[in-house]
Amino acid sequence: MLEKKIGFIGCGNMSKAIIGGLVAGGLLKPENIWVFDHKPATNQAMQQQYGITPAQSAEEVAKQADILFAAVKPNVILKVLKEVASSLHKETLVVSIAAGVTLDSLAMALGHDRKIVRVMPNTPALVNEGMTSVTPNALVTQQETDEVVAIFNSFGKAAVVDEYLIHAVVGVSGSAPAYVFMFIEAMADAAVLGGMPRAQAYQFAAQAVKGSAQMVLETGKHPGELKDMVCSPGGTTIEAVKVLEEKGFRAAVIEAMRQCMAKSEALSKKS
Numbered sequence: 636m637l638e639k640k641i642g643f644i645g646c647g648n649m650s651k652a653i654i655g656g657l658v659a660g661g662l663l664k665p666e667n668i669w670v671f672d673h674k675p676a677t678n679q680a681m682q683q684q685y686g687i688t689p690a691q692s693a694e695e696v697a698k699q700a701d702i703l704f705a706a707v708k709p710n711v712i713l714k715v716l717k718e719v720a721s722s723l724h725k726e727t728l729v730v731s732i733a734a735g736v737t738l739d740s741l742a743m744a745l746g747h748d749r750k751i752v753r754v755m756p757n758t759p760a761l762v763n764e765g766m767t768s769v770t771p772n773a774l775v776t777q778q779e780t781d782e783v784v785a786i787f788n789s790f791g792k793a794a795v796v797d798e799y800l801i802h803a804v805v806g807v808s809g810s811a812p813a814y815v816f817m818f819i820e821a822m823a824d825a826a827v828l829g830g831m832p833r834a835q836a837y838q839f840a841a842q843a844v845k846g847s848a849q850m851v852l853e854t855g856k857h858p859g860e861l862k863d864m865v866c867s868p869g870g871t872t873i874e875a876v877k878v879l880e881e882k883g884f885r886a887a888v889i890e891a892m893r894q895c896m897a898k899s900e901a902l903s904k905k906s
């Protein structure tokens with residue numbers, strides 16, 4: 636159990652996923668999680684749902700926290716951090732989840748003597764299957780980095796990456812649930828076309844995606860080899876594979892992710 640106070644400024648989709656994961660993972664006592672969202676109803680709802688401590692202001696969270704999560708949108712994060720900078724303790728670790736906001740920009744808002752970690756999580760944190768990258772600045776100790784990794788490992792997997800790799804992380808895991816959900820939705824639509832009831836179609840499609848992902852993670856086999864195992868000669872699967880190749884499935888995924896990564900890079904230059 637981590638005997639630290641963790642604060643959140645901003646409690647939208649991503650904070651809810653992280654807090655849900657933290658409480659389910661049992662790494663922290665819920666009352667040691669402090670939350671301030673500028674919508675009071677959100678703070679109350681989070682208290683009722685998880686037993687966390689609602690704060691009256693961003694400054695209060697900043698004063699309480701040993702580790703402070705800045706979890707507002709990228710366009711407001713620097714302003715929010717400037718406003719709370721003087722409320723932080725010297726040793727407080729500030730963790731930013733904002734896409735495209737660099738360690739340099741964060742240090743400019745907070746002060747160059749601050750310990751700052753940039754992370755890129757994703758929404759499956761809510762079901763204990765998050766994937767998060769962790770990038771500390773030079774002032775963060777190995778032990779502090781390990782603590783942040785442990786926080787994210789408690790509801791999924793986390794790995795330390797260099798800052799230049801964050802654009803790839805945004806493409807391959809941060810934004811990725813959106814395209815995987817589109818794939819599941821499309822597969823379910825096709826199953827409905829084949830006569831399957833809608834609810835059952837989502838269950839079959841989602842379990843097929845989950846099981847396939849598990850095979851990649853557990854067997855260590857190349858995804859192409861796992862694909863070949865499904866394709867019987869002259870069978871049904873190879874017909875589907877042929878159409879996906881004709882329609883440019885791989886090229887569409889690669890181009891979509893290329894643009895996602897380019898947007899992440901463009902946002903970093905603006906911040």
Ligand SMILES: NC(=O)C1=CN([C@@H]2O[C@H](COP(=O)(O)OP(=O)(O)OC[C@H]3O[C@@H](n4cnc5c(N)ncnc54)[C@H](O)[C@@H]3O)[C@@H](O)[C@H]2O)C=CC1
Nearest residue numbers: 645646647648649650672673706707708709732733734756
């Ligand atoms: N949604 C996702 O899948 C991912 C999001 N991110 C990053 O996470 C951050 C938050 O994204 P979401 O949770 O999706 O956004 P969101 O819009 O759901 O949540 C932001 C929350 O901040 C609150 N807020 C806004 N201004 C505030 C202020 N001045 N003080 C206190 N609270 C304030 C809003 O009321 C809202 O609840 C963004 O910077 C985004 O780049 C990172 C990885 C994945």
Ligand SMILES: O=C(O)[C@@H]1CCC=N1
Nearest residue numbers: 733734805809810811
């Ligand atoms: O779309 C966004 O900007 C954020 C970053 C990663 C996932 N959602």
